[in-house]
Amino acid sequence: MPASGTARLLAGGSEGPGALRPMLDTVLDALTHGAADRGGPIPAGGPGAVAHRTHGAARPSLPDHGEGPHPALRTLVTALTAGAADPADPHCAAHLHCPPLAVAAAADLAVSALNPSLDSWDQAPAAAELEALTCRALAELVYPHGPAPDALVTTGGTESNQLALLLAREAAQGAPLRIVCGANAHHSVHRAAWLLGLRPPHTLPTPTGVLDPARVHDALTAQLPRPTLLVATAGTTDTGAIDPLPHLADLCDGHGATLHIDAAYGGPLLFSDTLNKRLDGLDRAHTVALDLHKLGWQPAAAGLLAVPDTTALALLGHRADYLNAHDDTDAGLPDLLGRSLRTTRRADILKIAVTLRALGRHGLGDLVDQVCAHAHALADLVQARPALELYARPTLSTVLFRPKGAGPGAVAALRRGLLHRGTAVLGRAATPEGLWLKATLLNPHIQPGDLRGLLDLVEGTTTP
Template sequence: MNTPQYKHIFYEGNSSEYSKAIQLASESVVRFLEKNKKPFSGVTPAQLRAVMAPIDLNAPLPDYASLLEEVEKLYSDHAIAFHLPQYIAHLNCPVVIPAIAAEVLITAINSSLDTWDQSAGGTLIEQRMITWTCNEIGYDSNGDGVFTSGGTQSNLMGLLLARDHYAKEYLRYNIKQKGLPAESSRFRIFVSEMGHFSIKKNAALLGLGEQSVVAIPSDGYRMNTTLLEEAIQSELEEGNIPIAIVATAGTTDFGNIDPLQQIGQIAAKYRLWFHVDAAYGCGLLLSSRYRHLLNGIEMADSVTTDYHKSFFQPVSSSAFLVKHTRSLDLLKHHADYLNPKEHDEDGLPNQVNKSIQTTRRFDALKLWFTLRLMGKQQLGNYIETIIDTSAAVADMIQQDVDFDLLSFSDISALVFRYYPERLDEESVCAVNQYIKKELFKEGAALVAGTRINGSFYLKFTLLNPLTTTEDVAKILQIIKDHGADYLKHHKQALSKTREIA
């Protein structure tokens, strides 16, 4: 059957149509690389809405060329170019070409990784990628896991298992069957004040409320373990029930790593679930020089990894790992039409038994392509280059009298501010907010911003091995130029400036 009404369906009769579409899409990608010479065009939402408004979605375009021309005007010409060295804002890495090639197979073949009868070899490839990651973490043959959509989902799974494990083991109560027990209002989860926002968000989704999350003060922007143990004891004295500790291996703002070994020991002492959020820091698993920074991660009951942050993979590519495969039984649900119990008896590997998702993309193939073609060492070299460049940039910022560096990083996130003279705090925040906005409007370089103890700071996140200290030096000069421009034109707004000593 090869009739016009079916010309766009992916099947053997339309192989030439497929080849043509993929070729034109590839050419569009090349144009994106060639045309975009700065991270952002500076387009505003109002400008793009005006371009999009006349489009009639019920009037199809005549061909792929017209379609791609439209999409380039709406999207590609303005998409944030994470691959450029001038992009050092958020946790977005450039991606490697083998992983992009894998995306072509993933999308076209369109396997769903929930059951064996929908994925076959894809299931085994995902399981091998999970086993490989577990080995790198330091788990034994009992380690297991599943690919996820990202760190927030993986952290959700970690807290879910912590909650249900505690109820099952110590309350002899099955939350999956009966819902939350009366004691759940007293469950407590401990995380650094620098931990990811998803911990509170997920605690709320799990019915524990944000009040269940106890923020532990940091020391050098890493969890203070003395205060952690004091907090656990305090909650016990108040009649509350500690169930888990979440350590962060790579905080979003500072790229610092909590003392994993000490936290693991405290978790074992109080019989708490130990989860490590290594969404950012998982790239250290690749490095022979910096792997020691993750020592203690092997003590964790569960771990979050984001390959799309530190393994140079396209979004999405993440995983949730557990030390003991039996922990994942807390997630298992049988459906007669999908994964009946006899599948377990027949030894059929249904990944849906380990996941809170049903339909899932075959994201593991991207990592398989990458490791099989490039190898761990080359990826590790990228990570080491990023860390070394970040350390050099930190020294540059610290030595420049116009900047105030807040902290050095274990990985590659640097928090600092433009601070050329002794301004009052309000004015310092104002000038740095101005710089951040002007950089985004201009688009020549993109940096992030954050608030620490109420004050506004700029932030570099370096995740591109192509970014050099020379590139960053130019960005620092652009920051200075915008700062000087603000000071020149806002003298009245700076009336509170303190006298220079």
Template sequence: MTPLTEVSPVPSRFPPSLLAASREGLAEVSAALAEAVDTASHARRPAGPIPAGTPSDVLAAAAEALGPAQLPAEGLGTKAALQLLTTVLVEHGIDLSHPRAAAHLQPPSLAVAVAADALANAGNASLDTYDSSASALAVERWLIAVLIRLAGLGERADGVLTPGGSLSNLLGLLLARDAAALRRGVNAREAGVAALPGPVVFCSELAHFSVHRACAALGLGEAAVRPLPVDEHRRLRPAALSAALAALGPDRTPLAVIATAGTTDFGSVDPLPEIAEIAAGHGIWLHVDAAYGFGALFSPRLAGRLAGLELADSVTLDLHKLGWQPAATSVLLVSDTTAFAALDRQVAYLNPTDDAEAGYDGLLGRSLQTTRRADAVKAAATLLAHGRAGLGRMVDACHDLARHAERRILAEPELELVSPAELTTVVFRYRGTGRPDSADDLNGALRRRLLESGSALIGRTDARTAGPGSPTRVCLKFTLLNPTATTEDIDGLVDTVLETGRTCARLTEESAA
């Protein structure tokens, strides 16, 4: 056998720049991004926020640009691969930085967040264990501490990042379920939903659909959700909640009350102090879905709308909405760190007890995930770079745009304002001249025509236009999350909607004739 000292070293066949975390790799990333930016400057960017054409045409063009759907025998190389994908994404994708991109709670990403995300991706940390992340753990704990203070949750509070608001709501309801089981003296992790006969979750009729999905995923069933009516301001009625709780029979287990701080369509905030008082009086977990509205806390003008948030047992917040982060950057905050106890796991190859006692531990016990990327890095970079005041100015700028859109809609006889600018959304309708149901068809056609032309990207929803109890109608929606847009841009967007509405109305009349 040849002695080890006599074995000649074999040089690697791969350069150090192959791996992003190396010094050479980081330089390669920087150079590759610079080349991609140069490619983007030469690509044929659509004139509007979305490529013109039908979905089948646009997707077919993108697929053709990518080439045959087969793994190449030999790679194209870094430069060619990035040039190809940059061209596809720019020429056939949406541009959220365009001032007429106003469809969803999907903001343009901040430059500092994208740069920090690239840095985090190069390190490829995972937050489950210390030896998978090290410093990334400190970044997430710093971010959670900052958000806890912003929410006013207190010294025992804790939190964790998740892959989106739907998953934050799921985790919040899981913790609520386990807290309800503990009140009954059982371990829900071991006994399952059988420990909770007749589970009930209360929320407003405008709560996010992820509440229903979460109940289904937890084995409670979607029928466990009890939607309650809202008032004329589209906020959950505390009296309705009190009445529903009083009507529960002994065969029912109230698990949680879900309050919404920023409904998706209207930005309305449920009366948190009143709801918190009712929930506390019945010993029920209060979860606040502030996925949209939490960003209002950055703004001195709007922060007061979230008064009572500090009374919640758990809070969902999405920094990929009013935080301008690349998706997804969601967080679940809890008022008491012991709420995470049911998630705790000891796994021999991840966090054995003696390692954990010596400090070599991670965040496995706060999440439903094992591998979990360092999303906190991009958010921490944003908070450090812009601070509360800088982010507050961005929130106020978007709120100002929404209020301008509201005034402009009110001034147009052809448009009907359905919901004012609570945060950064405005819901409205193109009136038309026929029956309400024909106006529904007209509004749907109007939005599709805008999409096909590529001239504007606006939202659509169903809403009651004549108060509680009235029928829902097809409505249009501006979701304004671009702080660099101007009031002139909003005027142009409204003008485009009006022009397109007139065209659709004329075509409808001609086809009817």
């Protein structure tokens, strides 16, 4: 038995909930006060002002003597909140940075308290089982026709893309793997190739925003007979566009190429009965990346890499006697080490499993439908304003627009002006037509008045 003085410090154990409860009150109060201090989607004043306030709160950052949990929580949680870019604010819409669901955040607290680590069964008995079940259920959504769908939990699209390239490299059994992707692919594809010692991807121009099957045909033909991986995207970072998946899958079949689809953004359309058809062809990929910390409303991290047959993951098998000794595995202890390149691994699956259970597929599908509908509403509003220009009708929940005639410098300055004033957080995206403001709508509670207000802010700050 630990000394009672020690036990009260801990989040787990029988005394953990009692220790946590008053601290949670302090944290929740600090979240409220910090948000009121900020008073908008992001703190005003830019990096200098935020640095000044944060230094004031954090000093001294390594004190000799502690002040105790409540003052420390109050000061720093308030400072973090006051200085946050809060994706739950309707005018915070720059990136694929979602406002997390309260139920997911609450579940995540239990993970912090219990701290299961998914590198060995003896650190995470139930979490390991929950992960196996939930991953299979999500993989079946991606690959309804099996044969044995499975998914790995990752830190996000970057890690999923890395793993996809690694699996393709290993499957090539020493032959040099060639990668073909579009200019619309996420930058992590290029980084993964570099990290894995592969040749830089052959990158095809995508002037329309998506891969052109004719160019892909030529590129795959030129690579033959070398092992080739085509990376397609379902929901590009800049515009939310979806590559022509069925056509690309046909080309890969015809050329004997491997297909990875980065559906980090668009993958959750699978939850929606109205929008899931846009992902036709997804289940023909050898690997699929999808992130639930984008269109899945999970606190980061909540990434997945799905495969149609779990045996494809055997290439990641690895042995470390202290975690998965042969005799332990033979005796029936699940071997978890091959389910990630990480060792210590947080149970990110709990928040996902709780969310799936709390909302169900329809509940999540409704949220996906709502944010995509908001994007169309924003596009309508842009088109109704003579001083604004729309890039294109949205595919997912991303809308690109700008003041008519604004050049790249003016668009960039306008975005920074809004950030500096702390009134709106918009992203930026470059296309062959120039630079655009990017609104990535992930807040299901956004109202038409919020969208009009966002455009008012943009128009109000259009002058120098």
